[in-house]
Amino acid sequence: MSVDKETVRRVARLARIAVSDAEAEKLRADLNTILGFVEQLNEVDVTGVEPMTAVVAMKMKMREDVVTDGEMPGAVLANAPAAAGEFFAVPKVVE
Amino acid sequence: MTDLTALTIAQIRDGLRAKAFSAIELTRAYLAAMEKARALNAYIVETPEQALEMAARSDARIAQGRDGALEGVPLGIKDLFATEGVHTQAASHVLDGFKPPYESTVTANLWRDGAVMLGKLNMDEFAMGSSNETSYYGPVTNPWRSKSSNAPLVPGGSSGGSASAVAAHLCAGATATDTGGSIRQPAAFTGTVGIKPTYGRCSRWGIVAFASSLDQAGPIARDVRDAAILLRSMASVDAKDTTSVDVPVPDYEQAVGQGVKGRRIGIPKEYRVDGMPAEIEKLWQDGIAWLKAAGAEIVDISLPHTKYALPAYYIVAPAEASSNLARYDGVRYGLRVPGDDIIDMYEKTRAEGFGKEVKRRIMIGTYVLSAGYYDAYYLRAQKVRTLIKRDFEMVFADGIDAILTPATPSAAFGLEAMALASPIEMYLNDVFTVTVNMAGLPGIAVPAGRTSDGLPLGLQLIGRPFDEEMLFRAAAVIEDAAGHFAPEPWWNT
Numbered sequence: 292m293s294v295d296k297e298t299v300r301r302v303a304r305l306a307r308i309a310v311s312d313a314e315a316e317k318l319r320a321d322l323n324t325i326l327g328f329v330e331q332l333n334e335v336d337v338t339g340v341e342p343m344t345a346v347v348a349m350k351m352k353m354r355e356d357v358v359t360d361g362e363m364p365g366a367v368l369a370n371a372p373a374a375a376g377e378f379f380a381v382p383k384v385v386e
Numbered sequence: 387m388t389d390l391t392a393l394t395i396a397q398i399r400d401g402l403r404a405k406a407f408s409a410i411e412l413t414r415a416y417l418a419a420m421e422k423a424r425a426l427n428a429y430i431v432e433t434p435e436q437a438l439e440m441a442a443r444s445d446a447r448i449a450q451g452r453d454g455a456l457e458g459v460p461l462g463i464k465d466l467f468a469t470e471g472v473h474t475q476a477a478s479h480v481l482d483g484f485k486p487p488y489e490s491t492v493t494a495n496l497w498r499d500g501a502v503m504l505g506k507l508n509m510d511e512f513a514m515g516s517s518n519e520t521s522y523y524g525p526v527t528n529p530w531r532s533k534s535s536n537a538p539l540v541p542g543g544s545s546g547g548s549a550s551a552v553a554a555h556l557c558a559g560a561t562a563t564d565t566g567g568s569i570r571q572p573a574a575f576t577g578t579v580g581i582k583p584t585y586g587r588c589s590r591w592g593i594v595a596f597a598s599s600l601d602q603a604g605p606i607a608r609d610v611r612d613a614a615i616l617l618r619s620m621a622s623v624d625a626k627d628t629t630s631v632d633v634p635v636p637d638y639e640q641a642v643g644q645g646v647k648g649r650r651i652g653i654p655k656e657y658r659v660d661g662m663p664a665e666i667e668k669l670w671q672d673g674i675a676w677l678k679a680a681g682a683e684i685v686d687i688s689l690p691h692t693k694y695a696l697p698a699y700y701i702v703a704p705a706e707a708s709s710n711l712a713r714y715d716g717v718r719y720g721l722r723v724p725g726d727d728i729i730d731m732y733e734k735t736r737a738e739g740f741g742k743e744v745k746r747r748i749m750i751g752t753y754v755l756s757a758g759y760y761d762a763y764y765l766r767a768q769k770v771r772t773l774i775k776r777d778f779e780m781v782f783a784d785g786i787d788a789i790l791t792p793a794t795p796s797a798a799f800g801l802e803a804m805a806l807a808s809p810i811e812m813y814l815n816d817v818f819t820v821t822v823n824m825a826g827l828p829g830i831a832v833p834a835g836r837t838s839d840g841l842p843l844g845l846q847l848i849g850r851p852f853d854e855e856m857l858f859r860a861a862a863v864i865e866d867a868a869g870h871f872a873p874e875p876w877w878n879t
Contacts, residue, residue, distance in 0.1 A: 302752050302756065305752050305756060306708060306736075306749060307712075307729065307733050307736055308736045308737050308748065309730075310737065318746065321746050321809055322746075322749060324808050324809060324810060325746075325750050325809060325810070328697055328810050328813075329698075329700055329701055329763070329767075331694065331697055332694055332698060332701075332766055332767060332770055335691070335694055335769075337773070340773060341769070342768030342769050342772065343768050343772040343775060344768070346585040346599050347585055347826055347851065349631065351628065354625070366487040366488075369487050370485065370486075370718065370719035370720070371717075371719065372717075372722035373722065379718055381728055382724075382728045382731055383727060383728070384727075384728045
């Protein structure tokens, strides 16, 4: 399976990364190299094999559904590139 | 005055208790060593004022008889760990200026035990790399050099800064992380000891995430005993990390010196790869001979799906990374590049903020998770992963206590030697190590020999889940036989 320039552009859009034409071409080549490498996984007989979803077999740990954290807007906004009051400020999202 | 930076963590512990020197004197010695070694670029940020404050508090506690397990021990911290109020950027431009208002659980454990922070160590950007050449802060140089050339060598990656700093005596020990080999491979390239514990042994809370089902923190240290001492402090179950496991943390140091008599060591035939250098094969045979001489039974074993671990990893890890790195969008922290609208801001910020290797992996990850490809790639890779883990489970069920393999397919290579190579060639550095992350098992790299050019080579031991003690036992046997070696300090002249 190999990718074309259209696919690279689509994937870049999904990944929200701006990609120039030159970069897109390089990425297309790299992606194809990597996809070529992982092709060999098709040799493996995976009939009846469950995908690994837990590295260590364990029951999901639960806790009481109570608020134990928060009320610290200063700390939350401390690294903000742009803040306005107790909000992160961003360019307009909705027209 | 003896060179205090020559002392191991175990020796520091004895020396401080015997009042042979103070924690402040020890930290000062390290700060001086760091100043002279900037050519290695092991540290991104040095924290001398904080280090001296912490050392002063250690001296006070020692005087009151309240010293902890790591009291006064100066450590370097990989830039992936959140250290409160201190630069934490995963060696990336996209996290420009980020200073976390919280501490990672692993480093909090170290400070709880009295350790001192010297600074944040260089690494491959977002832990993606095997040579520490992808850092926004420039590459790290291996303190080791070949006998036949002064050309700079890579320290391995992604924990290249950690491994270099430990080997060059710029810290008594360092924290590191391992997703596909990022502790074990640089340890092998620098003649140091590095252990990636079982998945779930150390909390991942406060560690910048790369691949959440593979990442694990661990120490890099000068010898097996020091690595055991550090791991004991680092490990803990954590309510803030639901993947951390509630298993008691043993005193790992006790395992050092307990030997391997009567233990069964597996030698997997699939780790003998085509074109493996003769020196690596000989190293492996040496390791086998030493363990046998120490009373272990050597058993040939088979791990049939070994060769599929690397391709499966290069689907699973980038997929998880594409999800974990989606948060770097210029909104809440780090770099923000202005855009015409919010999507433009995201796209420009991420384009400028991420390096080439990171972008490549995000793209591959996004592709394999996208509609129409998820089953063919990600789901299949996760099924292969089950088979890889099953290979190990069967071998352990058969009574194997640990598995011995080479750690890397070569010694440290030259800086920029792989600049024009295909990405796969760089990925092949992890061929012996990724299997261990895919199976969630513990693995240790221990120095075992040198190339004809004088460069260090390491062996790897893989253990049962939560049986790090067996790894320390076996690694100590190899260390006793192989001896210690340290690089010539060329950077000080």
